[in-house]
Amino acid sequence: MATTTMSHQAIGSIVSHRPFKASLFLESLNVPMKFSPKRFKIEATASQVIDNTVLSPSKNKPFESKKRSNEAALILIRHGESLWNEKNLFTGCVDVPLTQKGVGEAIEAGKKISNIPVDLIFTSSLIRAQMTAMLAMTQHRRKKVPIILHNESVKAKTWSHVFSEETRKQSIPVIVAWQLNERMYGELQGLNKKETAERYGTEQVHEWRRSYEIPPPKGESLEMCAERAVAYFEDNIKPELASGNNVMIAAHGNSLRSIIMYLDDLTSQEVTSLDLSTGIPLLYIFKDGKFMKRGSPVGPTEAGVYAYTKRLAQYREKLDEASLN
Numbered sequence: 001m002a003t004t005t006m007s008h009q010a011i012g013s014i015v016s017h018r019p020f021k022a023s024l025f026l027e028s029l030n031v032p033m034k035f036s037p038k039r040f041k042i043e044a045t046a047s048q049v050i051d052n053t054v055l056s057p058s059k060n061k062p063f064e065s066k067k068r069s070n071e072a073a074l075i076l077i078r079h080g081e082s083l084w085n086e087k088n089l090f091t092g093c094v095d096v097p098l099t100q101k102g103v104g105e106a107i108e109a110g111k112k113i114s115n116i117p118v119d120l121i122f123t124s125s126l127i128r129a130q131m132t133a134m135l136a137m138t139q140h141r142r143k144k145v146p147i148i149l150h151n152e153s154v155k156a157k158t159w160s161h162v163f164s165e166e167t168r169k170q171s172i173p174v175i176v177a178w179q180l181n182e183r184m185y186g187e188l189q190g191l192n193k194k195e196t197a198e199r200y201g202t203e204q205v206h207e208w209r210r211s212y213e214i215p216p217p218k219g220e221s222l223e224m225c226a227e228r229a230v231a232y233f234e235d236n237i238k239p240e241l242a243s244g245n246n247v248m249i250a251a252h253g254n255s256l257r258s259i260i261m262y263l264d265d266l267t268s269q270e271v272t273s274l275d276l277s278t279g280i281p282l283l284y285i286f287k288d289g290k291f292m293k294r295g296s297p298v299g300p301t302e303a304g305v306y307a308y309t310k311r312l313a314q315y316r317e318k319l320d321e322a323s324l325n
């Protein structure tokens with residue numbers, strides 16, 4: 001379920017970011033393109049984007065690819081609506097699937113990123129994030145097959161080995177990491193959010209849900225969640241970006257809040273008003289050791305907006321349209 005609780009100040013700072021400059025990203029991949037001045041239509045095809053990537057032998061991942069470019073794309077997606085989002089229950093590490101609406105959100109998110117090359121996918125170990133990643137990839141122009149790597153035992157690894165190099169090239173490895181799981185919500189898991197606010201007070205519950213340091217009873221604070229999620233990002237995901245691999249991460253409201261806090265250098269105060277919508281992909285470009293936020297692509301052939309939530313995305317889109325008329 002999506003909520004928008006950004007403070008006015010935070011909204012101001014986000015909507016003031018310049019629209020997604022897909023042109024810069026594509027230029028950097030040497031993609032020839034034409035812009036229609038109105039909606040910055042990108043006429044480069046997905047295959048042109050993809051063809052600018054060269055596959056190379058992998059390090060430890062079976063289907064790893066390497067690009068000529070010194071830039072890499074990072075896509076973050078919070079999973080689509082889950083059955084407990086729909087019921088307004090605290091979910092945390094309880095493994096709940098998507099609703100039909102959530103399935104639709106994941107597909108829509110996939111359409112928005114269908115032109116952006118993806119070499120590697122990281123998801124949490126929870127089904128709602130994995131469903132989102134897989135459904136999003138059904139929309140990808142390149143039609144590569146996402147394959148979950150099973151490295152949990154020697155047998156699991158050997159039994160899932162792919163013997164054709166050609167088939168491997170047409171695949172995208174999906175790495176499952178529990179460190180990207182939703183924060184553990186402790187004794188709130190399974191409780192109704194509205195009833196909990198009535199019982200403990202709105203302020204207390206907001207503190208449990210959005211503060212940085214304060215953990216919910218017997219659960220993880222955002223700070224504790226960040227310790228594992230950001231450490232995993234730094235140790236496992238950043239090096240892939242640094243070697244030119246385009247990465248998609250499908251994860252959760254709070255594990256992604258902690259990663260965005262790290263990427264956008266937000267303070268513990270600023271992160272309190274950061275709330276992510278389900279199914280809004282966010283694009284970053286990693287270049288020269290730095291992360292540049294590029295926005296939430298509006299559609300595969302259109303420039304995007306920088307917005308964490310659906311409402312902000314629509315608002316920004318209207319502003320862009322008005323300024324072009």
Ligand SMILES: O=C(O)[C@@H](CO)OP(=O)(O)O
Pocket residue numbers: 001085089090091092093182185209253254
């Ligand atoms: O219940 C949860 O696990 C999370 C995400 O849905 O909720 P909240 O918005 O309170 O962080």
